[in-house]
Amino acid sequence: MDLNEYMATCIAQVERELNRLLPAEDVIPTTIHKAMRYSIFAGGKRLRPILCMAAARACGGQEENALIPACAVEAMHTYSLIHDDLPGMDNDDLRRGKPTNHKVFGEGIAILAGDALLTEAFAILALVRPVPLYSVRDFIAELAAAGGSRQLIGGQTLDLEGEHKQLNKNELQAIHLGKTAALFTTSLRLGGMTANAAPEHLDALTRFGTHLGLAFQVVDDILDITATTQELGKTVGKDIAAEKSTYPHLLGLDGAREEANRLTQAAREALNDLPADHVEPLSLLTSFLLDRTH
């Protein structure tokens, strides 16, 4: 199978659905809806929605049936980027090659656009169709836990507190477990849930998502050093400028590459605990994320 084609199909479906679900730009107050749409249609990779849809397939379901949670996790991811870029947080001017939300709409609207997308994530997920094993309550609780103060926001908190400090590998990993692995994992699990996946298959998706999320972050840290600003669409070397602890900093560039390989291998092993029939998209995505250049 052609992974690029698979991803393009998923992305087209997710973008059509997000466009349908989010308030139009001319809904009053127009500013907030323009700001929400500016960031959610800013050319993101749609990685979490693709993971969600590919996990539904891996558990014997269909990608289309995972569209609602796929849009919900993308809304949550986008809110976290808008808030992360704010002057009171990372203070970034550039995201995906475009000015960040607060650079275009001002700080107040950017805070509100993030709040609105977070709220919208739950409004969207409330539309999910329950399955025999999982109720609407289960879907909502899963997303709220991943986005909460012990996981996604917990990771952001540790990240803020770790600035200008020399962190060890465990501390760095705790940040990325929260900031990246939690939403990867929940994207996969929500997709599996739409396919009525057995609990042991959700466990396998948790192990897969945890390792994949950590590997993704190690690769990100490496690219921050080795890629060009044009390739990344954001300022290169900003981790160093912000005195952020990174894997290459802790382990050296070769050590970081070994770590990415090790984590990718662990992710791949978790896939062995899923039924073999439909696991190919997740397997190809794993290699794609390790080998990417942006």
Next chain:
Amino acid sequence: MDLNEYMATCIAQVERELNRLLPAEDVIPTTIHKAMRYSIFAGGKRLRPILCMAAARACGGQEENALIPACAVEAMHTYSLIHDDLPGMDNDDLRRGKPTNHKVFGEGIAILAGDALLTEAFAILALVRPVPLYSVRDFIAELAAAGGSRQLIGGQTLDLEGEHKQLNKNELQAIHLGKTAALFTTSLRLGGMTANAAPEHLDALTRFGTHLGLAFQVVDDILDITATTQELGKTVGKDIAAEKSTYPHLLGLDGAREEANRLTQAAREALNDLPADHVEPLSLLTSFLLDRTH
């Protein structure tokens, strides 16, 4: 019945339940949990939880059964205050007589604490017990709509855009319908839903909450002029300082008092469309909110 006693009982139950539901201060990362608890236990009036519980009673149910949505709306209200006080929004140093969240914890943590309480609102509401007429999906959709970009966040957006402008009465009302009336109304409706209220009773609660919310805001504007800083627990005259449009500014102090009376009367009339047996707490609360001095 003694309204003060009724309110004190509701408040004690809500605070016990919030304490049980929110992560403890020693849960890692401790900073975020301290910041969340700082604002949610900062001595708020718990008006929205009380409305929620009194609406359950008015619809023939019990206050205790409305505790979960009562805590959810208070979490949502508290997040909106934290974000509203940020330097990028209203830039307030004082709230309920105490330093605002970002003054104590810094701007980054305050953004995250707001995000976490918003997320927690849905985590809490997912625990609600469904009733024959209303599913978990209905409860979540109700809160997400009230908190979203057309209502609560819509009101904040209009408020931001209206600064330093001379608004007319319709524009001012649009702000308060979003910022205040939406969450009042949803607090009442969620309480009614726990009592399996008939749709026409939810409609009556919507009319009641809309007028009560607007009346509340007119009284707030009047108190910003007539009360002392000590009574209010926040800086008096800050509306004038911020060149914000207010009801007394538009209608004069006497005109604003007439408007508050008129809206309160309209709220009272909506209560006539609820069963008469248990409506006393809501009725007493209506007078209490009109006549308050802080």
